[in-house]
Amino acid sequence: MTSPRKASSPAPPGTTAGPTADSPASGPAPADITAVPLRHPGRWVASAVVAVLFAMLVHSLVSNPRFQWHVVGHYLFSEQILRGLWATVYLTVIAMAIGIVGGAALAVMRLSPNPLLGGAAWLYTWFFRGTPVLVQLLFWSFISAVYPRLSLGVPFGPEFVHGSANQFISIFTAAILGLGLNEAAYMSEIVRAGILSVDPGQNEAALALGMPRGLLMRRIVLPQAMRVIIPPTGNETISMLKTTSLVSVISFTEILYAAQAVYARTYQTIPLLIVASIWYLALTSLLTVGQYYLERRYGRGVAARGATPPQKLRALMTSLRAPDSSGAR
Amino acid sequence: MTEPVVPMVKAEGVRKSFGAHRVLRGIDLEVAPGEVTCLIGRSGSGKTTFLRCINHLEKISGGRLSVDGELVGYRQRGDKVYELHDRDIARKRAEIGMVFQRFNLFPHMTALQNVVEAPVRVKKEPRASVVERAAALLERVGLGGRASFYPSQLSGGQQQRVAIARALAMQPKLLLFDEPTSALDPELVGEVLDVMRGLAADGMTMVVVTHEMGFAREVGDNLVFMDGGVIVESGAPREVLSNPTDERLRTFLSKVL
Ligand SMILES: Nc1ncnc2c1ncn2[C@@H]1O[C@H](COP(=O)(O)OP(=O)(O)O)[C@@H](O)[C@H]1O
Ligand SMILES: [Mg+2]
Numbered sequence: 001m002t003s004p005r006k007a008s009s010p011a012p013p014g015t016t017a018g019p020t021a022d023s024p025a026s027g028p029a030p031a032d033i034t035a036v037p038l039r040h041p042g043r044w045v046a047s048a049v050v051a052v053l054f055a056m057l058v059h060s061l062v063s064n065p066r067f068q069w070h071v072v073g074h075y076l077f078s079e080q081i082l083r084g085l086w087a088t089v090y091l092t093v094i095a096m097a098i099g100i101v102g103g104a105a106l107a108v109m110r111l112s113p114n115p116l117l118g119g120a121a122w123l124y125t126w127f128f129r130g131t132p133v134l135v136q137l138l139f140w141s142f143i144s145a146v147y148p149r150l151s152l153g154v155p156f157g158p159e160f161v162h163g164s165a166n167q168f169i170s171i172f173t174a175a176i177l178g179l180g181l182n183e184a185a186y187m188s189e190i191v192r193a194g195i196l197s198v199d200p201g202q203n204e205a206a207l208a209l210g211m212p213r214g215l216l217m218r219r220i221v222l223p224q225a226m227r228v229i230i231p232p233t234g235n236e237t238i239s240m241l242k243t244t245s246l247v248s249v250i251s252f253t254e255i256l257y258a259a260q261a262v263y264a265r266t267y268q269t270i271p272l273l274i275v276a277s278i279w280y281l282a283l284t285s286l287l288t289v290g291q292y293y294l295e296r297r298y299g300r301g302v303a304a305r306g307a308t309p310p311q312k313l314r315a316l317m318t319s320l321r322a323p324d325s326s327g328a329r
Numbered sequence: 330m331t332e333p334v335v336p337m338v339k340a341e342g343v344r345k346s347f348g349a350h351r352v353l354r355g356i357d358l359e360v361a362p363g364e365v366t367c368l369i370g371r372s373g374s375g376k377t378t379f380l381r382c383i384n385h386l387e388k389i390s391g392g393r394l395s396v397d398g399e400l401v402g403y404r405q406r407g408d409k410v411y412e413l414h415d416r417d418i419a420r421k422r423a424e425i426g427m428v429f430q431r432f433n434l435f436p437h438m439t440a441l442q443n444v445v446e447a448p449v450r451v452k453k454e455p456r457a458s459v460v461e462r463a464a465a466l467l468e469r470v471g472l473g474g475r476a477s478f479y480p481s482q483l484s485g486g487q488q489q490r491v492a493i494a495r496a497l498a499m500q501p502k503l504l505l506f507d508e509p510t511s512a513l514d515p516e517l518v519g520e521v522l523d524v525m526r527g528l529a530a531d532g533m534t535m536v537v538v539t540h541e542m543g544f545a546r547e548v549g550d551n552l553v554f555m556d557g558g559v560i561v562e563s564g565a566p567r568e569v570l571s572n573p574t575d576e577r578l579r580t581f582l583s584k585v586l
Binding site: 199201202204205206207208209210211212213215219220223224298300301302 | 384386415416419420421422423424425426427429431433434435436437438439446447450451452479480481492495496499
């Protein structure tokens with residue numbers, strides 16, 4: 001909308017703009033300014049320094065034999081590492097699922113008019129945010145020392161199922177519980193902030209249309225809260241992906257533990273840490289792309305929707321191939 | 330001989346307090362089916378609160394309030410009164426449309442989706458027939474070509490007309506308007522009032538909080554002036570506006586006319 005106007009009014013900001021500049025009485029329009037552009041010597045120096053440092057880094061990475069890139073290449077797709085990678089992925093997915101569902105439940109509890117529910121949710125968050133996740137993981141893995149026997153039944157009444165805790169709480173369960181329950185505490189604050197960010201008028205409108213609470217949450221409030229919830233949840237997911245490495249301390253075989261298992265045998269520590277890092281980087285990059293598209297989806301109706309990067313790239317390619325059609329620029 | 334008509338809205342001594350703050354102090358009002366009642370009064374006189382009581386967005390603290398012969402928020406069996414379950418309250422609300430000062434359209438849905446949402450999700454009507462009806466309603470409020478626009482892409486007047494279409498899609502027996510044109514630029518007020526005028530002509534029962542005295546005079550069957558949580562004066566709009574008896578109404582009119 002604005003570009004044709006810009007093009008037709010050559011007066012730069014600051015000069016006599018507005019209707020008088022266009023009126024015939026004021027004579028011919030002033031010519032375009034042809035000024036010598038301002039130099040930025042500082043930028044050039046900084047760029048040069050960064051470029052040299054980067055070159056040194058690349059050179060060292062390539063030429064230092066102790067990185068043992070051939071070992072990296074050898075193990076990057078080895079079965080042991082890939083199995084660890086897979087464990088990292090599903091641990092992240094399950095822990096985040098528990099975190100998001102639990103967090104949403106806690107957030108709704110916090111916002112409920114029932115003070116008991118609100119208090120319980122507050123206490124939960126206080127505890128799980130207030131202790132290190134590493135401690136929580138260790139705690140869950142040693143739970144059988146505290147509760148050697150677990151049972152399911154009527155509170156203080158008869159039991160239906162029971163067994164030794166070790167039977168129920170495997171290392172996998174301990175890892176899931178440790179990461180998921182901790183994450184729920186953080187997610188509850190994120191979801192709560194999201195829900196509170198939605199205009200109360202939305203509630204009113206939905207209630208007035210006869211929507212029951214659940215439908216109102218699901219169709220009206222949460223989709224709008226998503227815009228606020230998604231960016232920090234993306235961060236949490238990326239953070240979770242890396243936090244899963246902590247479960248190596250309770251001997252759960254995810255990618256770091258898998259790498260450690262290899263270098264404990266071969267003493268090729270650095271290359272295997274590089275292997276793990278490459279996979280972490282690959283996964284976080286993937287997550288970043290996913291987050292971009294989710295944000296676009298939930299920005300519907302609110303944010304201006306530009307082209308996606310692939311669309312921009314395609315447009316650029318077309319304009320390069322046909323230079324005449326690129327028009328204005 | 331005509332049958333005795335059940336009033337669409339019947340308020341008897343309706344009171345409402347927020348804590349110690351007594352906002353409604355005994356409202357008596359009847360709205361007959363097909364009638365347009367306009368509510369006027371200073372800011373803070375309790376107009377919005379009364380409107381919200383009618384569809385139970387607020388719970389009344391005393392008195393009796395019924396819509397189409399049924400108590401709002403309660404069920405009477407014998408001479409005992411029971412509180413309604415949330416589900417039943419929601420079902421009752423679905424029969425009453427409400428239009429807000431600030432439109433409150435769902436920003437993540439297009440105009441058409443806004444209109445289609447409640448009939449499909451709340452009344453569980455088949456989507457295809459609702460979409461057809463919604464398109465016709467948007468056409469009726471003059472927005473046939475804007476169905477796929479998001480609220481942020483519409484002017485205030487257009488948004489309010491979508492909001493009216495959204496309320497109409499539920500086929501309500503009563504429509505409540507809370508200052509529907511107060512948030513609009515002056516040149517956009519007319520297009521919304523025109524739609525409301527059309528509804529009145531079609532026999533829709535409406536309770537309208539408004540400062541548009543021209544609309545009240547022309548379209549209203551009944552004009553009600555509220556002050557300090559009570560109805561001070563009411564009657565035929567022409568009568569009330571040309572011969573105000575109460576001093577407070579005279580002061581109020583001298584400011585808005
Ligand atoms: N939820 C609420 N809690 C406390 N006070 C309220 C609430 N809603 C309205 N009020 C008070 O009730 C009075 C009447 O408000 P309202 O019905 O909005 O008046 P009007 O619509 O006539 O301007 C005001 O003094 C307002 O502050
Ligand atoms: Mg009001």
